[in-house]
Amino acid sequence: MAFLVFISLFAVYHSNVSAQVCSGKDDCQNKIKEYEEKLSATRAQKTSLSSQIDLMETKIELTRARIQNTQHIIEETQIEIEELGGKIDRLNSSLDHLSQILLQKIVEGYKHKEVGIMEIFFAPDANTLANQFKYLQLAQENDRRLAVQTQQIKVNYSEQKDLRETKITELETLKKTLDAQTAELGYQRQSKERLLIDTKNDEATYQTLLARARAEFAAIQGIVSGAGTETKLRDVSKGEAIATIISGSSCNSSGSHLHFIVQEGGTVINPFNKLKPVDSVNKSGGDPFNPSGSWDWPVPPTINLHQGYGVTSYVQSGGWYDFHNGIDITGSSYDVVAVEAGALYRGSYSGNGGCTLPYVRVNHTDSNISTLYLHVYAK
Secondary structure, eight states, rough: OOOOOOOOOSSOOOOOOOOOOSSHHHHHHHHHHHHHHHHHHHTOOOOOHHHHHHHHHHHHHHHHHHHHHHHHHHHHHHHHHHHHHHHHHHHHHHHHHHHHHHHHHHHHHHHHHHHHHHHTTOSSSHHHHHHHHHHHHHHHHHHHHHHHHHHHHHHHHHHHHHHHHHHHHHHHHHHHHHHHHHHHHHHHHHHHHHHHHHHTTTTHHHHHHHHHHHHHHHHHHHTTTTOEEEEEEEEEOOTEEEEEEOOOOOBBBBBEEEEEEEETTTTEEEEGGGGGGOEEOOSSEEEEOOOSSOOOOOOSEEEEEESSSSHHHHHHHTTTSOOOOEEEOOSSSEEEOOOOEEEEEEEEEETTOOEEEEEEEETTSSSEEEEESSSSSOO
16 A cells, blocks of 8 residues: 555545536547547656646546547447337338238239149130240249348348347446446546645645655565565464554555565466455455455455555556555454465565565465565564
8 A cells, every 4th residue: 555545435426527528429539549648648747746636637537538438339329229129120010011921922822823824724825825924923033032022131130139139238338337437537536636635735745755655666666576685484384373464654654554465486466366255345446356266365354455456546546656566455453364385484675765664475385476465564
């Protein structure tokens, strides 16, 4: 959990986005491109409070443009679904009508088949015979065309029904996208408000917070790269108590939490891929909480997620790093246990900012996996 926590949300809400950023889908897509280009340029300049606020405001406008673009696509999709419904109804009526005519012609054809043959056989002259043949050929051709037309309408009817079902599925996906974008807009607006509150809109205060956040990030990166000072304590079993979360602030962190990292072959991976589903409260401001593995958690449930893995809400809202390499969590107590058996090491890293970040590492037995537990005192 970085020192400056921009996002402390407990509920997702729909923000008012009625003010127009763009008109029409094409205009919205142009605006999205414009804001994305501005965002890319602004990211490199976030060294002052004003540039940070500019970054946040650009993200807010970008999200609003994406929301309105999604709304336009939803409207178009709803119209397409209605038009397809009308087309299906008309095709259904045509199919019923043609099927009745075709059935009637088949019945009449059987009734008059023998009569038609006898009429041709006993035709009084060649002209009458030719006309009878011509009539039969014309009737057969009309019947063939009617059958082909009926079959084509059947195919069109089936295709239109399938297309309508596809559009309905697309509409449901678009509605979910709109909900997520609206929630993201709420997070971004609250993040901006939180920044102004935390800094009191003061540049010097911002620079202090910026330096602390960067120092914590540098310390975490140093530990992950193996630059920390480590001492082996003992071999531990799965579930054995190995550490205690530090109460309060610790080395540029604003509050008690465990920063949990998983390395496989020296590469940081998503902890959620290893941890099992568990009772939880998501306090991250919208980061995914999707554990799918088999490990028990390093802290006792209920688990509170303060920041997720990867490009998190904090990162997106203006954090001073691009990727969160672990997860920030707390549980029902400050006790920390090993998720797997292995060799326990006590570690510390002294970097920028004049503080030492304590942690423990467990190198898992018969495995290339190690787990790191930061902001803790070893037991």
